[in-house]
Amino acid sequence: MSLTDNTVGAGFQGIAGYIFQLGLVNQGQLERALDYKRQLGGRIEQILVNLGVIQHDDLVEVYAGYLQLPKFEAITEENSLPLSVLEQLDINQAVTAGALPFRLEQQQLHLAVLDPFKLDLYDLWKAEGYEVVLHVCKQSHFDALRVQLTVAQTSEKHQSHDGGSELERLRELAFGAPTVNLVNNLIVRGIKLRASDMHIEPLNGRYRVRYRVDGILHQAETIPLDLQLGVISRIKILAGMDIAERRKPQDGKIETSVAGKELDIRVSSLPLGEGESMVMRFLLKESVNFGLETIGYEQDLIDLIEKDLQRTTGVVLMTGPTGSGKTTSLYSFLARLNEPSVKIITLEDPIEYRLDGVNQVQIHTEIGLDFARGLRSIVRQDPDIIMVGEIRDHETARIAMQSSLTGHLVFSTVHTNDAPTTFTRLIDLGVEEFLLNASLISVMAQRLVRTICPYCKTCDENSALLHQHKEMMALAARLNVTPAFSVGTGCDRCGGTGFLGRVAILEYLPNDHEIQSFAKDQDFLAKVRDYRNRRGFRTLQQDGLLKVLKGVTTLDEVMRVAG
Structure with a gap:
Protein backbone atom coordinates (compact mmCIF):
# COMPACT_ATOMS: atom_id res chain seq x y z
CA MET A 1 0.00 0.00 0.00
CA LEU A 67 -2.15 -3.36 6.06
CA GLN A 68 -4.15 -6.38 7.29
CA LEU A 69 -1.20 -7.74 9.29
CA PRO A 70 -1.33 -9.91 12.42
CA LYS A 71 -0.20 -8.44 15.75
CA PHE A 72 2.67 -9.90 17.76
CA GLU A 73 1.52 -10.76 21.29
CA ALA A 74 4.53 -11.72 23.39
CA ILE A 75 2.51 -13.49 26.08
CA THR A 76 0.81 -15.91 23.68
CA GLU A 77 3.38 -16.58 20.95
CA GLU A 78 5.55 -19.70 21.02
CA ASN A 79 8.76 -17.91 20.11
CA SER A 80 11.08 -20.72 19.08
CA LEU A 81 13.77 -20.49 16.41
CA PRO A 82 16.02 -23.33 15.21
CA LEU A 83 19.79 -23.10 15.53
CA SER A 84 20.17 -22.42 11.79
CA VAL A 85 18.27 -19.13 12.10
CA LEU A 86 19.88 -18.10 15.38
CA GLU A 87 23.38 -18.62 13.96
CA GLN A 88 22.81 -16.26 11.03
CA LEU A 89 20.94 -13.63 13.07
CA ASP A 90 22.80 -10.39 13.81
CA ILE A 91 20.63 -9.09 16.65
CA ASN A 92 22.07 -5.56 16.58
CA GLN A 93 21.42 -5.31 12.85
CA ALA A 94 17.92 -6.70 13.31
CA VAL A 95 17.13 -4.21 16.09
CA THR A 96 18.36 -1.33 13.92
CA ALA A 97 16.15 -2.56 11.10
CA GLY A 98 13.23 -2.98 13.47
CA ALA A 99 12.53 -6.60 12.51
CA LEU A 100 13.16 -9.59 14.79
CA PRO A 101 12.42 -13.21 13.80
CA PHE A 102 10.51 -15.23 16.38
CA ARG A 103 9.16 -18.39 14.73
CA LEU A 104 9.90 -20.66 11.79
CA GLU A 105 7.20 -22.93 10.39
CA GLN A 106 8.60 -25.00 7.53
CA GLN A 107 10.08 -22.21 5.34
CA GLN A 108 7.73 -19.51 6.65
CA LEU A 109 9.70 -17.09 8.85
CA HIS A 110 7.66 -14.84 11.15
CA LEU A 111 9.09 -11.37 11.91
CA ALA A 112 8.02 -8.99 14.68
CA VAL A 113 8.27 -5.49 13.22
CA LEU A 114 7.91 -2.02 14.69
CA ASP A 115 7.40 -0.33 11.33
CA PRO A 116 6.22 -2.47 8.40
CA PHE A 117 7.33 0.25 5.96
CA LYS A 118 10.95 0.14 7.18
CA LEU A 119 12.27 -3.33 6.48
CA ASP A 120 15.99 -3.43 5.75
CA LEU A 121 16.08 -7.13 6.66
CA TYR A 122 13.04 -8.12 4.61
CA ASP A 123 14.99 -8.79 1.41
CA LEU A 124 17.83 -10.42 3.37
CA TRP A 125 15.58 -13.11 4.81
CA LYS A 126 13.83 -13.61 1.46
CA ALA A 127 17.22 -14.08 -0.16
CA GLU A 128 17.86 -16.93 2.29
CA GLY A 129 14.85 -18.70 0.82
CA TYR A 130 12.29 -17.91 3.52
CA GLU A 131 8.71 -16.81 2.99
CA VAL A 132 8.43 -13.83 5.36
CA VAL A 133 5.32 -13.10 7.44
CA LEU A 134 5.15 -9.75 9.25
CA HIS A 135 3.61 -9.25 12.70
CA VAL A 136 3.19 -5.67 13.94
CA CYS A 137 4.79 -5.25 17.38
CA LYS A 138 4.75 -2.82 20.30
CA GLN A 139 8.07 -1.43 21.47
CA SER A 140 7.82 -3.18 24.86
CA HIS A 141 7.18 -6.55 23.19
CA PHE A 142 10.00 -5.91 20.72
CA ASP A 143 12.42 -5.23 23.60
CA ALA A 144 11.33 -8.39 25.42
CA LEU A 145 11.83 -10.46 22.25
CA ARG A 146 15.29 -8.93 21.78
CA VAL A 147 16.26 -10.07 25.29
CA GLN A 148 14.84 -13.52 24.63
CA LEU A 149 16.80 -13.92 21.40
CA THR A 150 20.00 -12.65 23.05
CA VAL A 151 19.63 -15.23 25.83
CA ALA A 152 18.90 -17.95 23.28
CA GLN A 153 22.03 -17.08 21.30
CA THR A 154 24.10 -17.03 24.49
CA SER A 155 22.78 -20.47 25.36
CA GLU A 156 23.75 -21.78 21.93
CA LYS A 157 27.29 -20.43 22.34
CA HIS A 158 27.63 -22.50 25.50
CA GLN A 159 27.19 -25.68 23.46
CA SER A 160 30.95 -25.99 22.98
CA HIS A 161 31.54 -26.07 26.74
CA ASP A 162 30.83 -28.76 29.31
CA GLY A 163 27.15 -28.99 30.08
CA GLY A 164 26.14 -27.80 26.61
CA SER A 165 23.82 -30.75 26.11
CA GLU A 166 22.10 -29.90 29.41
CA LEU A 167 21.52 -26.31 28.25
CA GLU A 168 20.01 -27.59 25.03
CA ARG A 169 17.71 -29.88 26.99
CA LEU A 170 16.57 -27.00 29.23
CA ARG A 171 15.95 -24.82 26.22
CA GLU A 172 13.91 -27.51 24.49
CA LEU A 173 11.84 -27.92 27.65
CA ALA A 174 11.36 -24.14 27.93
CA PHE A 175 10.04 -23.81 24.38
CA GLY A 176 7.90 -26.92 24.41
CA ALA A 177 4.20 -26.31 23.89
CA PRO A 178 3.12 -27.77 27.29
CA THR A 179 5.59 -25.49 29.13
CA VAL A 180 4.63 -22.40 27.15
CA ASN A 181 0.92 -23.00 27.77
CA LEU A 182 1.41 -23.69 31.47
CA VAL A 183 3.48 -20.54 32.10
CA ASN A 184 1.01 -18.43 30.12
CA ASN A 185 -1.93 -19.92 32.02
CA LEU A 186 -0.24 -19.32 35.40
CA ILE A 187 0.31 -15.64 34.56
CA VAL A 188 -3.22 -15.15 33.22
CA ARG A 189 -4.67 -16.86 36.28
CA GLY A 190 -2.69 -14.57 38.56
CA ILE A 191 -4.08 -11.49 36.82
CA LYS A 192 -7.64 -12.82 37.05
CA LEU A 193 -7.16 -13.44 40.78
CA ARG A 194 -5.85 -9.85 41.22
CA ALA A 195 -2.62 -11.31 42.60
CA SER A 196 0.30 -9.01 43.37
CA ASP A 197 2.83 -11.86 43.30
CA MET A 198 3.18 -15.44 42.11
CA HIS A 199 5.50 -17.80 44.01
CA ILE A 200 6.91 -20.98 42.46
CA GLU A 201 8.94 -22.91 45.02
CA PRO A 202 10.11 -26.47 45.73
CA LEU A 203 8.35 -28.47 48.44
CA ASN A 204 9.04 -32.12 49.17
CA GLY A 205 10.42 -32.80 45.72
CA ARG A 206 7.62 -30.98 43.87
CA TYR A 207 7.09 -27.35 42.83
CA ARG A 208 4.02 -25.60 44.22
CA VAL A 209 2.43 -22.38 42.95
CA ARG A 210 1.05 -19.79 45.34
CA TYR A 211 -0.55 -16.40 44.63
CA ARG A 212 -0.51 -13.43 46.99
CA VAL A 213 -3.97 -11.86 46.85
CA ASP A 214 -4.75 -8.85 49.06
CA GLY A 215 -1.58 -9.57 51.02
CA ILE A 216 -2.38 -13.24 51.78
CA LEU A 217 -0.73 -16.23 50.08
CA HIS A 218 -3.10 -18.83 48.59
CA GLN A 219 -1.88 -22.17 47.26
CA ALA A 220 -3.04 -22.82 43.72
CA GLU A 221 -1.57 -26.00 42.29
CA THR A 222 1.47 -28.25 41.94
CA ILE A 223 3.51 -28.25 38.73
CA PRO A 224 3.79 -31.69 37.10
CA LEU A 225 7.21 -33.30 37.55
CA ASP A 226 7.96 -33.44 33.82
CA LEU A 227 7.37 -29.67 33.42
CA GLN A 228 9.18 -28.31 36.47
CA LEU A 229 12.58 -27.63 34.89
CA GLY A 230 10.91 -26.32 31.75
CA VAL A 231 8.78 -23.82 33.69
CA ILE A 232 11.75 -22.43 35.63
CA SER A 233 13.83 -22.20 32.42
CA ARG A 234 10.96 -20.61 30.50
CA ILE A 235 10.52 -17.86 33.08
CA LYS A 236 14.26 -17.22 33.15
CA ILE A 237 14.43 -16.89 29.37
CA LEU A 238 11.47 -14.50 29.24
CA ALA A 239 13.04 -12.41 32.02
CA GLY A 240 16.47 -12.25 30.35
CA MET A 241 18.14 -14.40 33.00
CA ASP A 242 20.82 -17.08 32.62
CA ILE A 243 19.16 -20.50 32.46
CA ALA A 244 22.47 -22.21 33.20
CA GLU A 245 22.98 -20.38 36.51
CA ARG A 246 21.37 -22.16 39.44
CA ARG A 247 23.78 -21.25 42.24
CA LYS A 248 23.34 -17.47 42.41
CA PRO A 249 20.25 -15.26 42.89
CA GLN A 250 19.12 -13.49 39.72
CA ASP A 251 16.72 -10.68 38.88
CA GLY A 252 14.92 -10.01 35.63
CA LYS A 253 11.96 -8.31 34.03
CA ILE A 254 9.22 -9.31 31.61
CA GLU A 255 7.21 -6.69 29.71
CA THR A 256 4.11 -8.11 28.10
CA SER A 257 0.34 -7.78 27.84
CA VAL A 258 -2.49 -9.98 29.06
CA ALA A 259 -6.01 -9.59 27.72
CA GLY A 260 -5.06 -6.22 26.25
CA LYS A 261 -3.59 -4.92 29.53
CA GLU A 262 0.02 -3.78 29.77
CA LEU A 263 1.90 -5.79 32.38
CA ASP A 264 5.37 -5.52 33.89
CA ILE A 265 6.59 -8.62 35.74
CA ARG A 266 9.59 -8.38 38.09
CA VAL A 267 11.21 -11.79 38.42
CA SER A 268 13.51 -12.96 41.22
CA SER A 269 15.18 -16.35 41.51
CA LEU A 270 16.75 -17.68 44.72
CA PRO A 271 18.67 -20.97 45.00
CA LEU A 272 17.34 -23.23 47.77
CA GLY A 273 18.46 -26.58 49.10
CA GLU A 274 15.76 -28.37 47.08
CA GLY A 275 15.85 -26.26 43.94
CA GLU A 276 15.08 -22.68 42.96
CA SER A 277 12.40 -20.33 44.26
CA MET A 278 10.91 -18.02 41.63
CA VAL A 279 8.85 -14.99 42.64
CA MET A 280 7.07 -12.92 40.00
CA ARG A 281 5.63 -9.53 41.00
CA PHE A 282 2.81 -8.33 38.73
CA LEU A 283 2.65 -4.60 38.05
CA LEU A 284 -0.55 -3.97 36.11
CA LYS A 285 -0.25 -0.33 35.11
CA GLU A 286 -3.95 0.28 34.56
CA SER A 287 -4.96 -1.04 37.97
CA VAL A 288 -3.56 1.86 40.01
CA ASN A 289 -5.78 4.70 41.08
CA PHE A 290 -3.79 7.61 42.41
CA GLY A 291 -6.57 9.27 44.42
CA LEU A 292 -6.05 9.68 48.17
CA GLU A 293 -9.71 8.88 48.80
CA THR A 294 -9.56 5.60 46.90
CA ILE A 295 -6.43 4.57 48.81
CA GLY A 296 -8.58 4.72 51.93
CA TYR A 297 -7.34 7.83 53.73
CA GLU A 298 -9.82 9.42 56.12
CA GLN A 299 -10.87 12.98 55.32
CA ASP A 300 -9.17 14.56 58.35
CA LEU A 301 -5.85 13.02 57.27
CA ILE A 302 -6.38 14.10 53.66
CA ASP A 303 -6.82 17.69 54.88
CA LEU A 304 -3.52 17.51 56.78
CA ILE A 305 -1.70 15.98 53.82
CA GLU A 306 -3.10 18.59 51.43
CA LYS A 307 -1.55 21.32 53.59
CA ASP A 308 1.80 19.53 53.48
CA LEU A 309 1.61 19.24 49.69
CA GLN A 310 1.15 23.00 49.40
CA ARG A 311 4.62 23.52 50.83
CA THR A 312 7.38 24.30 48.35
CA THR A 313 10.27 23.05 50.48
CA GLY A 314 10.75 20.27 53.00
CA VAL A 315 10.72 16.50 53.29
CA VAL A 316 7.65 14.25 53.56
CA LEU A 317 8.42 10.67 54.56
CA MET A 318 6.34 7.50 54.23
CA THR A 319 7.27 4.45 56.28
CA GLY A 320 6.14 0.85 56.44
CA PRO A 321 7.20 -2.67 55.44
CA THR A 322 7.53 -3.93 51.88
CA GLY A 323 4.11 -4.23 50.24
CA SER A 324 2.38 -1.66 52.45
CA GLY A 325 1.52 0.65 49.57
CA LYS A 326 4.14 3.33 50.30
CA THR A 327 5.09 3.87 46.65
CA THR A 328 1.45 4.08 45.55
CA SER A 329 0.83 6.73 48.20
CA LEU A 330 3.85 8.76 47.06
CA TYR A 331 2.61 8.48 43.46
CA SER A 332 -0.72 9.83 44.68
CA PHE A 333 1.05 12.85 46.16
CA LEU A 334 2.93 13.43 42.90
CA ALA A 335 -0.26 13.07 40.85
CA ARG A 336 -1.82 15.78 43.04
CA LEU A 337 1.11 18.11 42.26
CA ASN A 338 1.82 17.17 38.64
CA GLU A 339 1.21 20.28 36.52
CA PRO A 340 2.92 21.73 33.42
CA SER A 341 4.42 24.48 35.59
CA VAL A 342 6.09 21.99 37.96
CA LYS A 343 9.15 19.83 37.23
CA ILE A 344 9.14 16.49 39.06
CA ILE A 345 12.03 14.00 39.04
CA THR A 346 11.96 10.59 40.73
CA LEU A 347 14.68 8.09 41.64
CA GLU A 348 13.24 4.58 41.79
CA ASP A 349 14.34 0.96 42.08
CA PRO A 350 12.43 -0.27 40.20
CA ILE A 351 10.18 2.18 38.33
CA GLU A 352 6.86 0.54 39.16
CA TYR A 353 4.46 2.75 37.19
CA ARG A 354 4.91 5.36 34.50
CA LEU A 355 3.67 8.84 35.33
CA ASP A 356 2.98 11.15 32.39
CA GLY A 357 4.93 14.39 32.65
CA VAL A 358 7.26 13.08 35.39
CA ASN A 359 10.97 12.43 34.80
CA GLN A 360 11.60 8.98 36.27
CA VAL A 361 15.13 7.64 36.80
CA GLN A 362 15.89 3.93 37.22
CA ILE A 363 18.57 3.08 39.79
CA HIS A 364 21.44 0.89 38.47
CA THR A 365 23.73 0.01 41.36
CA GLU A 366 25.86 -2.25 39.14
CA ILE A 367 27.16 0.83 37.29
CA GLY A 368 27.35 3.03 40.36
CA LEU A 369 24.02 4.83 39.93
CA ASP A 370 22.63 4.46 43.44
CA PHE A 371 20.21 6.70 45.31
CA ALA A 372 22.93 8.99 46.70
CA ARG A 373 24.69 9.53 43.37
CA GLY A 374 21.43 9.92 41.49
CA LEU A 375 20.17 12.45 44.02
CA ARG A 376 23.33 14.52 43.66
CA SER A 377 22.76 14.58 39.89
CA ILE A 378 19.08 15.40 39.76
CA VAL A 379 19.32 18.43 42.06
CA ARG A 380 21.34 20.00 39.22
CA GLN A 381 18.38 19.40 36.86
CA ASP A 382 16.43 22.28 38.43
CA PRO A 383 13.49 20.21 39.78
CA ASP A 384 10.71 21.60 41.93
CA ILE A 385 9.78 18.24 43.43
CA ILE A 386 11.96 15.17 44.02
CA MET A 387 10.91 11.65 44.95
CA VAL A 388 13.59 9.27 46.25
CA GLY A 389 12.45 5.65 46.32
CA GLU A 390 14.11 4.87 49.65
CA ILE A 391 16.44 6.42 52.20
CA ARG A 392 18.70 3.60 53.30
CA ASP A 393 22.06 5.22 54.12
CA HIS A 394 23.61 8.32 55.63
CA GLU A 395 24.56 10.00 52.35
CA THR A 396 21.11 9.67 50.79
CA ALA A 397 19.44 10.92 53.97
CA ARG A 398 21.79 13.90 54.26
CA ILE A 399 21.45 14.94 50.60
CA ALA A 400 17.65 14.59 50.73
CA MET A 401 17.42 16.80 53.82
CA GLN A 402 19.83 19.38 52.40
CA SER A 403 17.98 19.42 49.08
CA SER A 404 14.81 20.45 50.87
CA LEU A 405 16.64 23.45 52.34
CA THR A 406 17.68 24.64 48.89
CA GLY A 407 14.18 25.03 47.49
CA HIS A 408 12.92 21.50 46.80
CA LEU A 409 9.95 19.50 48.06
CA VAL A 410 11.22 15.97 48.68
CA PHE A 411 9.25 12.72 49.11
CA SER A 412 10.81 9.45 50.20
CA THR A 413 10.36 6.25 52.22
CA VAL A 414 12.10 4.77 55.25
CA HIS A 415 11.78 1.30 56.72
CA THR A 416 10.55 1.71 60.31
CA ASN A 417 7.62 0.26 62.27
CA ASP A 418 5.78 3.51 62.99
CA ALA A 419 6.03 7.26 62.53
CA PRO A 420 7.82 8.22 65.80
CA THR A 421 10.67 5.74 65.30
CA THR A 422 11.44 7.34 61.92
CA PHE A 423 13.05 10.25 63.79
CA THR A 424 15.38 7.97 65.72
CA ARG A 425 16.13 5.94 62.58
CA LEU A 426 17.31 9.08 60.76
CA ILE A 427 19.43 10.05 63.75
CA ASP A 428 20.96 6.55 63.66
CA LEU A 429 21.76 7.11 59.96
CA GLY A 430 23.80 10.14 60.95
CA VAL A 431 21.38 12.98 60.16
CA GLU A 432 22.10 15.90 62.47
CA GLU A 433 19.24 16.87 64.77
CA PHE A 434 19.20 20.49 63.59
CA LEU A 435 18.99 19.35 59.95
CA LEU A 436 16.13 16.98 60.79
CA ASN A 437 14.20 19.73 62.61
CA ALA A 438 14.75 22.23 59.80
CA SER A 439 13.82 20.02 56.86
CA LEU A 440 11.21 17.44 57.89
CA ILE A 441 7.55 18.35 57.32
CA SER A 442 5.77 15.17 58.39
CA VAL A 443 6.05 11.40 58.67
CA MET A 444 3.35 8.87 57.81
CA ALA A 445 3.32 5.18 58.66
CA GLN A 446 1.09 2.98 56.53
CA ARG A 447 -0.29 -0.55 56.35
CA LEU A 448 -2.87 -2.21 54.09
CA VAL A 449 -5.90 -4.04 55.46
CA ARG A 450 -8.31 -6.18 53.47
CA THR A 451 -11.75 -4.71 52.88
CA ILE A 452 -14.99 -6.62 53.36
CA CYS A 453 -16.36 -7.96 50.08
CA PRO A 454 -19.30 -5.73 49.05
CA TYR A 455 -21.06 -8.66 47.34
CA CYS A 456 -21.41 -10.77 50.49
CA LYS A 457 -21.23 -8.07 53.15
CA THR A 458 -23.65 -8.42 56.06
CA CYS A 459 -24.04 -7.26 59.64
CA ASP A 460 -21.60 -8.90 62.06
CA GLU A 461 -23.39 -11.30 64.39
CA ASN A 462 -20.72 -10.65 67.02
CA SER A 463 -21.38 -6.90 67.08
CA ALA A 464 -22.46 -7.13 70.74
CA LEU A 465 -18.96 -8.28 71.62
CA LEU A 466 -17.42 -5.55 69.49
CA HIS A 467 -19.42 -2.93 71.44
CA GLN A 468 -17.44 -4.04 74.49
CA HIS A 469 -14.12 -3.06 72.88
CA LYS A 470 -13.30 -0.05 75.06
CA GLU A 471 -10.76 1.66 72.82
CA MET A 472 -12.96 1.31 69.76
CA MET A 473 -16.05 2.68 71.49
CA ALA A 474 -14.03 5.56 72.98
CA LEU A 475 -12.86 6.36 69.45
CA ALA A 476 -16.46 6.23 68.19
CA ALA A 477 -17.55 8.68 70.88
CA ARG A 478 -14.64 11.04 70.24
CA LEU A 479 -15.21 11.11 66.48
CA ASN A 480 -19.02 10.89 66.69
CA VAL A 481 -19.16 7.72 64.56
CA THR A 482 -22.12 5.34 64.70
CA PRO A 483 -20.81 1.74 64.66
CA ALA A 484 -21.70 -0.31 61.58
CA PHE A 485 -19.89 -3.58 62.27
CA SER A 486 -19.88 -5.83 59.20
CA VAL A 487 -18.43 -9.10 57.96
CA GLY A 488 -18.15 -10.92 54.64
CA THR A 489 -19.78 -14.35 54.47
CA GLY A 490 -17.78 -15.46 51.42
CA CYS A 491 -18.88 -15.70 47.79
CA ASP A 492 -17.56 -16.45 44.30
CA ARG A 493 -16.45 -12.83 43.78
CA CYS A 494 -14.06 -12.93 46.77
CA GLY A 495 -13.08 -16.59 46.46
CA GLY A 496 -14.91 -17.45 49.67
CA THR A 497 -12.62 -15.26 51.81
CA GLY A 498 -15.14 -12.53 52.65
CA PHE A 499 -12.59 -9.89 51.59
CA LEU A 500 -12.10 -8.09 48.28
CA GLY A 501 -9.41 -5.45 47.83
CA ARG A 502 -7.41 -3.46 50.37
CA VAL A 503 -7.30 0.05 51.81
CA ALA A 504 -4.65 1.92 53.74
CA ILE A 505 -4.60 2.63 57.44
CA LEU A 506 -2.41 5.59 58.29
CA GLU A 507 -0.55 7.12 61.20
CA TYR A 508 0.24 10.80 60.63
CA LEU A 509 2.80 12.75 62.65
CA PRO A 510 3.73 16.38 61.87
CA ASN A 511 7.15 17.77 62.66
CA ASP A 512 5.77 20.89 64.28
CA HIS A 513 7.46 23.21 66.79
CA GLU A 514 6.62 20.98 69.75
CA ILE A 515 8.10 17.87 68.12
CA GLN A 516 11.16 19.88 67.11
CA SER A 517 11.64 20.99 70.72
CA PHE A 518 11.93 17.39 71.94
CA ALA A 519 15.51 16.17 72.32
CA LYS A 520 16.04 13.10 70.15
CA ASP A 521 17.24 11.00 73.09
CA GLN A 522 16.00 7.88 74.90
CA ASP A 523 12.90 9.76 76.14
CA PHE A 524 11.88 11.00 72.70
CA LEU A 525 9.46 8.19 71.80
CA ALA A 526 7.62 8.45 75.12
CA LYS A 527 7.24 12.22 74.67
CA VAL A 528 5.94 11.81 71.13
CA ARG A 529 3.35 9.22 72.17
CA ASP A 530 2.13 11.58 74.91
CA TYR A 531 2.01 14.43 72.38
CA ARG A 532 0.06 12.24 69.93
CA ASN A 533 -2.55 11.39 72.56
CA ARG A 534 -2.96 15.03 73.58
CA ARG A 535 -3.31 16.23 69.98
CA GLY A 536 -5.68 13.44 68.96
CA PHE A 537 -3.51 11.94 66.22
CA ARG A 538 -4.49 8.32 65.66
CA THR A 539 -2.08 5.41 65.74
CA LEU A 540 -2.10 2.80 62.99
CA GLN A 541 -4.25 0.55 65.12
CA GLN A 542 -6.69 3.33 65.96
CA ASP A 543 -7.08 4.28 62.29
CA GLY A 544 -7.79 0.62 61.63
CA LEU A 545 -10.38 0.53 64.42
CA LEU A 546 -12.08 3.53 62.83
CA LYS A 547 -12.48 1.49 59.64
CA VAL A 548 -13.94 -1.36 61.70
CA LEU A 549 -16.49 1.08 63.13
CA LYS A 550 -17.40 2.15 59.60
CA GLY A 551 -17.85 -1.44 58.41
CA VAL A 552 -14.91 -1.27 55.99
CA THR A 553 -12.91 -4.13 57.54
CA THR A 554 -12.96 -6.44 60.56
CA LEU A 555 -11.32 -6.30 63.97
CA ASP A 556 -9.40 -9.53 63.31
CA GLU A 557 -7.96 -8.06 60.12
CA VAL A 558 -6.82 -4.88 61.86
CA MET A 559 -5.21 -6.85 64.69
CA ARG A 560 -3.46 -9.09 62.13
CA VAL A 561 -1.93 -6.12 60.36
CA ALA A 562 -1.45 -3.52 63.10
CA GLY A 563 -2.01 -5.40 66.35
Missing part, protein backbone atom coordinates in the same frame (compact mmCIF):
# COMPACT_ATOMS: atom_id res chain seq x y z
CA SER A 2 1.09 3.56 -0.60
CA LEU A 3 1.59 6.13 2.06
CA THR A 4 0.46 8.93 -0.23
CA ASP A 5 -2.09 11.08 1.59
CA ASN A 6 -4.49 13.34 -0.28
CA THR A 7 -7.63 15.07 0.84
CA VAL A 8 -10.78 15.04 -1.19
CA GLY A 9 -13.20 17.57 0.22
CA ALA A 10 -13.67 16.88 3.90
CA GLY A 11 -12.59 13.23 3.54
CA PHE A 12 -9.15 11.78 4.12
CA GLN A 13 -7.64 8.96 2.11
CA GLY A 14 -4.84 6.47 2.57
CA ILE A 15 -3.45 5.79 6.00
CA ALA A 16 -4.51 9.27 7.11
CA GLY A 17 -8.10 8.37 6.37
CA TYR A 18 -7.77 5.10 8.24
CA ILE A 19 -6.37 6.83 11.33
CA PHE A 20 -9.27 9.27 11.16
CA GLN A 21 -11.76 6.39 10.87
CA LEU A 22 -10.29 4.76 13.98
CA GLY A 23 -11.15 7.90 15.94
CA LEU A 24 -7.56 8.48 17.05
CA VAL A 25 -7.54 12.06 15.73
CA ASN A 26 -10.04 14.75 14.94
CA GLN A 27 -10.22 16.64 11.65
CA GLY A 28 -8.30 19.67 12.90
CA GLN A 29 -5.43 17.57 14.25
CA LEU A 30 -5.14 15.60 11.03
CA GLU A 31 -5.24 18.70 8.83
CA ARG A 32 -2.49 20.29 10.91
CA ALA A 33 -0.36 17.14 10.52
CA LEU A 34 -0.96 17.10 6.77
CA ASP A 35 0.22 20.72 6.60
CA TYR A 36 3.47 19.68 8.28
CA LYS A 37 3.80 16.82 5.80
CA ARG A 38 3.34 19.12 2.81
CA GLN A 39 5.90 21.59 4.15
CA LEU A 40 8.52 19.26 5.60
CA GLY A 41 7.78 15.83 4.18
CA GLY A 42 7.71 12.64 6.21
CA ARG A 43 5.08 10.05 7.03
CA ILE A 44 1.74 11.20 8.34
CA GLU A 45 1.49 8.65 11.17
CA GLN A 46 5.00 9.48 12.39
CA ILE A 47 4.19 13.18 12.29
CA LEU A 48 1.11 12.55 14.44
CA VAL A 49 3.28 10.68 16.97
CA ASN A 50 5.86 13.49 17.01
CA LEU A 51 3.10 16.04 17.57
CA GLY A 52 1.88 14.01 20.55
CA VAL A 53 -1.57 13.54 18.98
CA ILE A 54 -1.33 9.73 19.07
CA GLN A 55 0.91 7.37 21.02
CA HIS A 56 3.56 5.17 19.43
CA ASP A 57 1.71 2.05 20.59
CA ASP A 58 -1.37 3.26 18.69
CA LEU A 59 0.53 2.54 15.48
CA VAL A 60 0.18 -1.18 16.15
CA GLU A 61 -3.59 -0.94 15.64
CA VAL A 62 -3.12 1.41 12.68
CA TYR A 63 -0.62 -0.78 10.80
CA ALA A 64 -2.37 -4.05 11.66
CA GLY A 65 -5.72 -2.79 10.41
CA TYR A 66 -4.54 -0.75 7.43
